[in-house]
Amino acid sequence: MLNDTDNxxxxxxxPGTPMGDYLRRFWMPFLLPxxxxxxxxxxxxxxLLGEELVAFKDTNGDIGLLDNYCxxxxxxxxxxxxxxxxxxxxxxxxxxxxxxxxxxxxxxxxESNFKDKVKITSYPAREWGGLIWAYMGPIExxxxxxxxxxxxxxxxxxxxxxxxxxxxxxxxxxxxxxSSHISFLxxxxxxxxRDNPEKKVQRGNGRxxxxxxTDTSPRFAVDDTDAGLLISARRExxxxxYYYRITQMLLPFYTMIPGAIEPGYQIGGHAWVxxxxxxxxxxxxxxxxxxxxxxxxVKNHWSGYxxxxxxxxxxxxxxxxxxxxxxxxxxQKYKTFTGIKGIGEQDMGTQESMGALTWRGxxxxxxxxSAIIAYRRRLMTEVRNLQEGVxxxxxTHPDAYAVRSASVLVKxxxxxxxxxxxxxxxxx
Ligand code: FES
Ligand SMILES: [Fe+2]
Numbered sequence: 001m002l003n004d005t006d007n008x009x010x011x012x013x014x015p016g017t018p019m020g021d022y023l024r025r026f027w028m029p030f031l032l033p034x035x036x037x038x039x040x041x042x043x044x045x046x047x048l049l050g051e052e053l054v055a056f057k058d059t060n061g062d063i064g065l066l067d068n069y070c071x072x073x074x075x076x077x078x079x080x081x082x083x084x085x086x087x088x089x090x091x092x093x094x095x096x097x098x099x100x101x102x103x104x105x106x107x108x109x110x111e112s113n114f115k116d117k118v119k120i121t122s123y124p125a126r127e128w129g130g131l132i133w134a135y136m137g138p139i140e141x142x143x144x145x146x147x148x149x150x151x152x153x154x155x156x157x158x159x160x161x162x163x164x165x166x167x168x169x170x171x172x173x174x175x176x177x178x179s180s181h182i183s184f185l186x187x188x189x190x191x192x193x194r195d196n197p198e199k200k201v202q203r204g205n206g207r208x209x210x211x212x213x214t215d216t217s218p219r220f221a222v223d224d225t226d227a228g229l230l231i232s233a234r235r236e237x238x239x240x241x242y243y244y245r246i247t248q249m250l251l252p253f254y255t256m257i258p259g260a261i262e263p264g265y266q267i268g269g270h271a272w273v274x275x276x277x278x279x280x281x282x283x284x285x286x287x288x289x290x291x292x293x294x295x296x297x298v299k300n301h302w303s304g305y306x307x308x309x310x311x312x313x314x315x316x317x318x319x320x321x322x323x324x325x326x327x328x329x330x331x332q333k334y335k336t337f338t339g340i341k342g343i344g345e346q347d348m349g350t351q352e353s354m355g356a357l358t359w360r361g362x363x364x365x366x367x368x369x370s371a372i373i374a375y376r377r378r379l380m381t382e383v384r385n386l387q388e389g390v391x392x393x394x395x396t397h398p399d400a401y402a403v404r405s406a407s408v409l410v411k412x413x414x415x416x417x418x419x420x421x422x423x424x425x426x427x428x
Contacts (some may be wrong), residue, residue, distance in 0.1 A: 002360035002376070009383070010376060011168050011357055013274045014050035022383045023049060023252055024137035025395040027145050028273050029283055031055060031132035032162050036063060043087060045078040049136060050276045054078050055125060056098075059085045064098030065134050067121040071102075077120075096120050129153075130160050131283065141391060146227075146401040148254065150269060150285045156292040159301045161284045161308035162315045165348050168357045169253055169274040170379070172282065175351045176255035176270045177375055179233035179245050180368035183216040185346050187337040211235045211243040218245070220367070222374040226393055227251055227400035229378060231371040232416055241409045244416040248405050249375055251382065251394040253280075258407040263423055264290050266297075267405055268307050278356035281315075284308050284344055289404070309344035317345060325349040 002010065013020040028048065035044050036057040043056040045068065052068035054077045066087065068076050075091035082088075086103050088095040094115075095104035100122030105115035124135045124142065129151025135142050145151070150158045165172055175181070218233035229249040237243040248256040253272045259265035266288040273281045284307045286293075293301075304310045309317045319325040325340045325348070332339025340346050365373060382392050394400055406420040 001363045001365060004359075004361060006380070007360045010360075010380060011170050012277050013169070014277065018383045018387055019379075020049055021137075022379075022386050022392065023274065024135075025141060025143075025386070025392055026137075026252055027126075027133045027135050027143070029131040029133050029271055030273055030281065032160065033127055033130070033132060036132065040082045043078055043080060043082055045076075047275050048134060049274055051136070053123070054080070054087070055132070056080075056082050056087050058082070058087075058098055062098050063125040063127065063132060064096075065123040065125040066096060066098075066100060070094060071118055071120050072107075094118075096122075098122065098125075130155060130158055130285075141396070143396050144398040146250075146398045148250070148269075148401045149256070149267070149289060149404050150287040152402070153287055153289065154292070157289070158285060158287040159293065159298065159308065161301075161311075161344075163282050163284075163309045163311050163317050163344065163348070164275070164279065164315055165272070165282045165352065166279050166321055166356055167352045167354065168277060169272045169280040170376075171354055171358045172272040172280055172351045173249075173253045173255065173270075174372045174375065175347050176257075176272065177229070177231060177247065177249045177371050178369070179220070179231060179247055179371065180216075180218055181350075183212045183218075184337055185350060186343050187213060188335065211237055212245070215243075217368065220370040222371050224374075224378065225400075225403070226397060227403065228254070228394065229371065229374055231374075234416070237409055241411055242416070243407070243409055244420070245407045246405055246416065246420050247371075248403050249371070250401055250403070251392065252379065254401075256403075256405040258405040261407050261409055264288075266293075269405075270307070282309075282344075282348070304342050306342070307344045307347075309342055309348065317348060319345045319349075321352055 013023055030048050039057055039059050039061050041057055043054050046053050046055055053065055054068050055065045057063050066077055070077055070089040072092055072094050075089055077087055077089055079090045080087040086095040086097045092107040094102055097103050100120045102115040102118040108114050126133050128145045215235035218235045221232045223230045228251045231247045233245045235243045245258055256269040259267050266286050269285045271283040286301055301308050311317050325345050328339045338346050340349055404424050406423050408419040408423060410416045410419045
C-alpha cells in the first residue's frame with residue numbers, strides 16, 4: 001500500500017513533476033516505423049508524457065518531433081504540409097525543421113528577421129530496434145539508445161505489436177513484472193477442467209501451464225541490477241528440483257518474460273510508455289535470439305491468443321473496456337480462468353479494471369508482491385536521487401540493458417543464477 005502523496009509521486013509524469021523529470025532522462029519508444037513510412041509522409045499526432053506533439057519524417061528521412069501547437073497563433077501542426085525538409089503550418093505558412101528552427105515565415109516582410117527569433121519545442125527522435133524513439137530530456141544528458149536484447153537483433157528475429165491502454169504506466173508495468181498472476185490470469189485450468197482433464201485445450205487461450213499451475217504460490221527473490229531488477233520466482237518442480245522463472249525489469253518501464261525451459265526458445269517482453277497519467281502505449285515484443293521466426297510462428301503471434309493483442313488501425317484493441325474485453329462467461333466456466341481471449345487482452349483487462357490511476361491506499365500486498373514493492377522502491381529512490389542531482393545509472397548506460405530472462409530447472413541447493421548463466425549468452 002502507498003499513501004496518496006507517494007502514489008502521486010510514483011504515477012504522475014507531466015512536465016515539472018519529479019517522475020516526469022526522471023522519465024525525460026530516458027529514450028522512449030513511441031511509434032512503429034510503419035506510422036512514418038516514407039520521407040514527406042503525413043505527420044502523426046501523438047501525446048507523450050502528457051505533452052501534445054506532432055511527429056514527421058522529413059525529405060531526408062530524418063524524424064522530427066515538435067510541439068503540436070504552432071508558436072505563431074497556436075494552430076495544430078498536425079494539419080501541416082510536410083515538404084522540403086520541414087513542416088509548414090497551414091494557417092499562415094510558418095515552417096519548422098526537425099530541430100525546431102523556423103526556416104520560413106512568408107507572412108512577414110522579406111526584410112524581417114522575426115523568424116530567427118522564433119523556435120518551436122522539438123525533441124530528438126530516432127529509429128532503432130524496430131521502433132521510433134524520442135528523447136524529451138535535457139540535451140546535455142542525452143544518452144545512447146538502450147541496447148535491449150530485442151533491439152539489437154535483425155527484423156526477422158523479432159515481432160513487435162503496439163496497442164493503447166487506458167491505465168497509468170506504473171500500474172501497467174507492475175502487471176508485467178508480476179510473476180504470480182500467470183498461475184491464474186493466463187491459466188487454462190478451472191475446477192471443471194480439473195474434474196475433466198481430457199477436455200483441456202493444449203494451447204492458445206487455455207494453455208497448460210506446467211509448474212506455474214501446480215505451484216501457485218512462488219517464492220520470490222529480487223535483486224537490484226545496473227538497469228533494474230532481477231526477479232526470480234521459485235516453484236516446486238519435483239522431488240529433486242525447483243523451477244525458476246527469472247524475469248528482468250528494466251528501468252523505467254520494460255519487462256522481460258522467459259521462454260520455455262528448452263534452449264533456443266523465444267522470449268517475450270513489454271514496454272509501457274506513458275501517454276499521460278491515465279493511459280499508455282503498450283509495445284509487446286517477441287524475439288528469438290538464436291534464429292529467424294518461421295512463417296508458422298509469425299502466424300501464431302498474430303492469432304489473437306498470445307501477448308500481441310488485435311487492434312484497429314489506430315492501435316486501439318478490438319477487445320477493450322467498452323465491450324468488457326469480449327469476456328465469454330461460458331468459456332470462463334468451462335475452459336479458461338478468465339473467459340477473455342488473448343494473453344495481452346487478459347493483462348490489459350485486469351490492469352485497466354484497477355482504475356485509470358489506481359488507488360494504492362486500498363491495496364493489501366502479500367509475499368507474492370515483493371517484486372512490485374521492490375520496483376516502486378527502486379523507482380522512487382532513483383527519482384529522489386535525481387532531485388539531488390544524481391543521474392540514473394541505467395539512463396546513462398545503454399550497455400546495461402544487454403540482459404535476458406530465462407526459466408530453468410535447478411537441483412535443490414544449487415544456484416539458479418549459475419544455471420541461468422549457462423543457458424544464456426548475455427549476462428544476467
Ligand atoms: S498559426 Fe501557424 S503560421 Fe500562423
Ligand atoms: Fe500477464
